Amino acid sequence: MKKQFITTDFxxxxxxxxxxxxxxxxxxxxxxxxxxxxxxxxxxxLVLTLNIYRMRKTIANILHGAGYxxxxxxxxxxxxxxxxxxxxxxxxxxxxxAFLNDVMHGKETYLQSxxxxxxxxxxxKISAPGGQALEANGRGFTVQGTGAFSxxxxxxxxxxxxxxLKQRAAEYSLSRPVVMRIVVDTYDEVLKELKDSEKxxxxxxxxxxFETFIxxxxxxxxxxxxxxxxxxxxxxxxxxxxxxxFDILDKMRDVGTETGIVTLSIGVGRGGKGFRECLEMADSAxxxxxxxxxxxxxxxxxxxxxxxxxxxxxxxxxxKVKSRIVATALRDIIAQSDSVLIMGHRMTDLDAMGAAxxxxxICKILDKPAxxxxxxxxxxxxxxxxRMCQNGYGEDFxxxxxxxxxxxxxxxxxxxxxxxxTLLESVEIYERVQNVVVIDHHRKMVGxxxxxxxxxxxxxxxxxxxxVAELLQYTGxxxxxxxxxxxxxxxxxIMLDTRDFAINAGVRTFEAAAYLRRMGAQTQNVKHLFDGxxxxxxxxxxxxxxxxxxxxxxxxxxxxxxxxxxxxxxQAANDLLAIEGxxxxxxxxxxxxxxxxxxxxxxxxxxxxxxxxxxxxxxLMMAGAQLQDVSMEKTKSYLxxxxxxxxxxxxxx
Numbered sequence: 001m002k003k004q005f006i007t008t009d010f011x012x013x014x015x016x017x018x019x020x021x022x023x024x025x026x027x028x029x030x031x032x033x034x035x036x037x038x039x040x041x042x043x044x045x046l047v048l049t050l051n052i053y054r055m056r057k058t059i060a061n062i063l064h065g066a067g068y069x070x071x072x073x074x075x076x077x078x079x080x081x082x083x084x085x086x087x088x089x090x091x092x093x094x095x096x097x098a099f100l101n102d103v104m105h106g107k108e109t110y111l112q113s114x115x116x117x118x119x120x121x122x123x124x125k126i127s128a129p130g131g132q133a134l135e136a137n138g139r140g141f142t143v144q145g146t147g148a149f150s151x152x153x154x155x156x157x158x159x160x161x162x163x164x165l166k167q168r169a170a171e172y173s174l175s176r177p178v179v180m181r182i183v184v185d186t187y188d189e190v191l192k193e194l195k196d197s198e199k200x201x202x203x204x205x206x207x208x209x210f211e212t213f214i215x216x217x218x219x220x221x222x223x224x225x226x227x228x229x230x231x232x233x234x235x236x237x238x239x240x241x242x243x244x245x246f247d248i249l250d251k252m253r254d255v256g257t258e259t260g261i262v263t264l265s266i267g268v269g270r271g272g273k274g275f276r277e278c279l280e281m282a283d284s285a286x287x288x289x290x291x292x293x294x295x296x297x298x299x300x301x302x303x304x305x306x307x308x309x310x311x312x313x314x315x316x317x318x319x320k321v322k323s324r325i326v327a328t329a330l331r332d333i334i335a336q337s338d339s340v341l342i343m344g345h346r347m348t349d350l351d352a353m354g355a356a357x358x359x360x361x362i363c364k365i366l367d368k369p370a371x372x373x374x375x376x377x378x379x380x381x382x383x384x385x386x387r388m389c390q391n392g393y394g395e396d397f398x399x400x401x402x403x404x405x406x407x408x409x410x411x412x413x414x415x416x417x418x419x420x421x422t423l424l425e426s427v428e429i430y431e432r433v434q435n436v437v438v439i440d441h442h443r444k445m446v447g448x449x450x451x452x453x454x455x456x457x458x459x460x461x462x463x464x465x466x467x468v469a470e471l472l473q474y475t476g477x478x479x480x481x482x483x484x485x486x487x488x489x490x491x492x493x494i495m496l497d498t499r500d501f502a503i504n505a506g507v508r509t510f511e512a513a514a515y516l517r518r519m520g521a522q523t524q525n526v527k528h529l530f531d532g533x534x535x536x537x538x539x540x541x542x543x544x545x546x547x548x549x550x551x552x553x554x555x556x557x558x559x560x561x562x563x564x565x566x567x568x569x570x571q572a573a574n575d576l577l578a579i580e581g582x583x584x585x586x587x588x589x590x591x592x593x594x595x596x597x598x599x600x601x602x603x604x605x606x607x608x609x610x611x612x613x614x615x616x617x618x619x620l621m622m623a624g625a626q627l628q629d630v631s632m633e634k635t636k637s638y639l640x641x642x643x644x645x646x647x648x649x650x651x652x653x
Contacts, residue, residue: 016045083141083159090114093154103136103159126157133166134159140166174236178219179278180229181267181286182210184252185294187227190260205255206262213248216240238270242308245649246297249309253295263295271301291444292608293459293620305446310606310620320470326456327474333437333453334363337412340370341403341433343425344464345418346626347566347596348374350529351463352417353381354493355439357388358468359414360396361486365476371398373425378593380567383529384489391485400426407432414439417464419448419457420617423626439467441497443608445617459619462504465493469512484520491516492529499574503602503621532567540568543587544575550640551647552583553605557636560590570624573600584610586643588635595627595635605646613642 019041027034077084083099085092090113100106109117118136121143125132131144140163146156184206191199210229214221217240219233241248246266255262267286272278281300288305289298296309334340340363344352356372363370374397376385385397398406403426413433415424419440424430430449437454441461449455461467469490472482482490494513498505501513517523532540547554554576569589576585577600584605588597597614599607600622607623614635616625627635 077156083161085114085157085159087114087155087157092117099159102139102161103141105137131160139163174234176235176271177275177278178233178235178238178268178270179275179282180231180233180269181282182221182229182231183265183286183290183294184227185263185265185290186260187262190262202255202262206252209248209251209255212251232275235270238268242299246308249295249297264297265289265294266297268297268299269301270299271303288444288446291457291459293443307609310609323467323470324474326454327471329454330362330437330456330471331366331475333412333435334366334368336410337368337435338408338410339406340368340412340414341373341407341429342370342414342416343373343403343429344416345420345423346375346378346425347591348379348381348425349417349493349570350381350384350489350496351465351493353379353384354489354491355416355464355468357384357486357489358465358472358482359416359439361482362468362472362475365480371396371403373398373400373403373429375400375425378591380570382567383531384492387529388485388489393485400429403429404432409434411435412437415449415452416440416468418442419455420445421447421449422615439464439471441467442618443620445612460506462506462509463494463497465490465497466509466512469494469516470508473515482516482519484522487516487519487521488526488529491521491523492526495526496530497622504619532571536568540572540575543568543572543589547576547579547585549582551643552581553643554579554582554585555636555639556585556587556589557632557639558587558589559632560592566591566596569596570598570600573598576600577602586610586639588632588639590632595630595632597625597627597635597639599623599625610639610642610646613645614638 023034023037023041077086077094078096080096081098083096083103085095085099087093091111092109092114093111095109100108104117114121118134120134122132123145126143126145131142134141134143139161141159141161144158144160191202194202210221214231214233217233217237219231219237221229221231223229249264249266252264253261265286267282267284267289269278269281269283269285272281285298285300285305288300289296289307292298292307292310296307299306299308340359342356342359342363344356348356353372353374356374360370360372374381374385376382376397376399379385388394389397407429411433412435413430414437415430416439418424419438419442421427421430430436436449436452437456438449438452439456441458441464443459444457456467458467491513494509494516495501498509501509543556543558546556546558548556556572556576566589569587573585573587576582576587584599584601584607586597586599586607588595597611597616599611599616599618601607601620603621606620608618608620611617611623611625614625614627616623618624630638
């Protein structure tokens, strides 16, 4: 059958326009004849309108095969109970009674365009295996066709009504279970020093917030311990909670006294096959929320993680019991290994190197061969490495290739100051070893190392060096202690991440610093670890001078700096915070091996959330990212987009 280029409706419209044009020309030539022509055209139009329905009905009877009991069309399609239509090009040339009654509700549509009759009709979708979901006159259908729709020849479309099925599917989706694990982060800290009457008041206010929260749903909430709860609700209720961006976090922060505010960590499991799977996902999500510092909600679904909240600072609540347990376990795993490799993140800083040197001392106390893996051409800890090498520690630092050559099945890898495989000094070493230990303080990120035999992760600690300093106190005897040089390296790591004890410094931080001071660390020597050359100072000044303010954030996007000047990048980010009106700073510099971004804030902006958008991470007030194969212009646009998204979410919360 030849392709139909012009439909009947289009031909009628075209002829009407032509007649109107001719009538206009006639009016210009002879007004009297125009009146006559207008009357004639009106009569013809009226007759044509009255006969269109009759004409289509006649054509329908012919195409339908009415009066011919042995008609092949009538026998094959007309008697089907499901709606069927036949297209020629875009025009409807035939349909059965089921289509007329069920889809069109008795309205004849012969020879009309399918896109006019059913505006949502998509020829490509109905040709796909699953067909197209289509709604017509308040009823739902799945439309499927015979092969590819090319516009040539006849094309048959079948309509399967599934209104009830889709309604039930929607109801099923909205009633799927959502499981929440809730922990009151600061329960013990807030109530610890209060009188019984005050404790009762605070507990009552906490319960009131939870009751208001759960009463807005069809679910239930149950206390499982003094500070832990479990809630179960339906997906339709959870959608409203997401829309409010977990405003229960904000409401709970209003509860408290001068001793501190009350914050929550919420883990949500949704989209699982059943209650048990949702519960397991909720446990995993709660672990992620706590690992990111608390005061936030982590939602885990088959698609991955989503995070809400995380706007307040973490509250120190570690116990020394855990440090003792980890120290014992670490001694055992080191004793079972034939050698130990210690590794931090790429572009190693003073904290990563200080922690690595502390772990090296633990291995020496246990008389186990160990070495620190570092790329000395790409490190921010050159000062401490050079000092160690000058004092006889040169053989303790090895390159990535030398470390790979020495890996055996019994080699233990201890990762410090990071927990993300892609940020390691060498991913190849991590993939080759069988036993891994992680010691880190950064807020937990998606995609963390999940096969560690020991995962010592404390987001409440100021630095990895602080954690290692505590472990050292529970390793060996009194005579087996770090040397003053090693103690100074650890203290330098603590001072770096606390900005000389100005931020993130808790009671345990000062206790660790006091221990290192007793081990012989001299603060003036530690201060010299941060010394830089005149060239470095000039490079830092140039970076600060390039800063542009964007939505309360100072942004620097600079071209390449010398590799030995890379240490000035975080220093420049720190200096930018001294500018009035700057809530956060971001310094992006091309180091020659990719673009390094250093982010800092004083707590008003969570730079960790912004850096996570660029594949990095860190803490609320100190974070970073490293980008490969990306131009500086692209980096700047990505950074500004991440800031835009953060500010938008901040306004919603």
